Amino acid sequence: MAMTRSLSRPPSARGGGRRRHRLMGTVAANIAVLAVAVVAAFPILVVVVTALSPQQDVLSWPPALFPQSWTLSNVPGVFERLPVWQELGNTVMLSVSVTVLSLVLDSLMAYALAFIPFRGRSALFVTLIVTMMIPFQTLLVPLYKMLSAFGLVGTMVGMVIPRAADVMGIFLLRQFFIQIPQDLHNAARIDGASEFRIYRSIVLPNAAAGLLTLGMFNFIGNWNDMLWPMVMSNSAEERTLTAGLALLNGTSLGTIPYGVTMAGSLISVIPLVVVFAFIQKRFIEGVASTGIKG
């Protein structure tokens, strides 16, 4: 019995050596987690500091973590090289439209898959699973050809529509939907509510966490996406900020203008971080509950 290490036992029940051992474990665990957090945060700190450093400090050797003086002079450099406002506008348009459209379309399909016993449901289910395994890159060439045939390359519509529904989102929402107590549903059906009414007034409000999670996934994913907006745009004015940054980095010969690039990165990241800050707790909880049931 002396060997047991039950966490529910008060520490006073044991000898001083064991208590010290426990304390050391606690200290070590706290230090380890702190170290991981520092590693996670460090590159972000580097982006912020470099964006606010004058060029000569960025290029100095030995490199210092913090500059001699702080400056905002990198910011105009970003606006010189990139049509920032326009690209930021495109980024917002893409992220918001895809988020709104896919929340609506995915939740409708997810509702049918969760609650309506229609014929062909299992066939549809299997088809969707297979579809999920198709890497997006496989679609890149044909989508580009299709959309250019429709004259939609370089337009916001062309960038948004192919993303208006996605299988991951459908499955994610279905997962959240089927956890809603079936009694609510049955009661509404007995009361003669239409399926759409049940969807709108019972299922959607009760799956707010799922909608928020999917919405955030889509918002972040499209805000950060680089390849698709890069392929789908002909000029800087049509790009999103992330794609613009990537190509800015790609076109500069010789040394990369780090200060300007980091200032641009900061501009592209700040809106996302602000949105995240408002709903971070619920979003992280939503992410956590997506993994539980597979």
Added chain:
Amino acid sequence: MPSAPSVASTRVAGAPQRAVDVEGLRRLRRRQRQWDRKAIGFVAPALLILVVFVLYPTLYALGISFTNASGFNVPELVGLDNYVRIFTSADTLRAIGNTLWYVVLYMPTTIACALAVAMLLNRSDLLMRGMMRTVIFVPFIISMAVAALAWGFIVDPHIGVLPYWLSRVGIHVPDLLSSPTWAMPTVVLVAVWKNFGYFMVIFLAGLQNVPRELYEAASIDGAGSWRRFLSVTLPGLRPTMTYVVVLVANGAFQAFDQIYIMTKGGPMRTTETVVYRVYSEGFTNFKMGEASALSFILMGLTLVVGVAQLVVSRRQERDM
């Protein structure tokens, strides 16, 4: 067993019973048709998008992969030429090899980091747990493009802090992104840094579902912490693990952004993966036929891992 008397009773009931069944069947069919009609409005919008922009383009890509399409010419059928070229060209074979190397480096590292940190964060004696969880999760919301730019700066041999700090403690690293040996691990490191916090959150949720009593029982049986990890934690995390492995594998096969920004496939093509070639062949060299064929090979690789994972998790379930 209980079915035997009921069969006998229906036989005795005979004709009238059957008439009732037909009426019931008809009612069932009518209800089914009602369900089908109701479902259409819910299913159609998303299905339309998926058919037009996912299923059709997949078949289209298959078609293109048998042609010499460039985006400018009138495509001609070339049969399996693209596929033959892929499997006989050193460049594409290397790209496939590089992709597998990326997966081999990325998958275990990400899963191990995510699980280890989740287990640390799962301790009850941790200070500022919520805040730590958020900080470790934050890289996930930053774009890979920005992450790659930041890390490119950090490891830059001329102005980066990492080579400098390491040199101060006596470790002299080469120019990581120009080294054929180190470029790929460096690119992988960026992906691990960006993504492990996300999987950590999922593991953390999974750990909540492992019954505490099992740990206590194992301790009483004299199991050490490693034994408890193998016999209690890992089996308890099985469904979570399946989910994580599938997501991590998919992410690994589709890595592109940080390679595009940090190495452009170099040095000496050591970081040129299949996705990178799909992009460069398709959209800079305009060999869309070959790019499509390559993307099908990518799909094949993804499927192999997906099916393997399915088989493994099935077998584990049987062993339970």
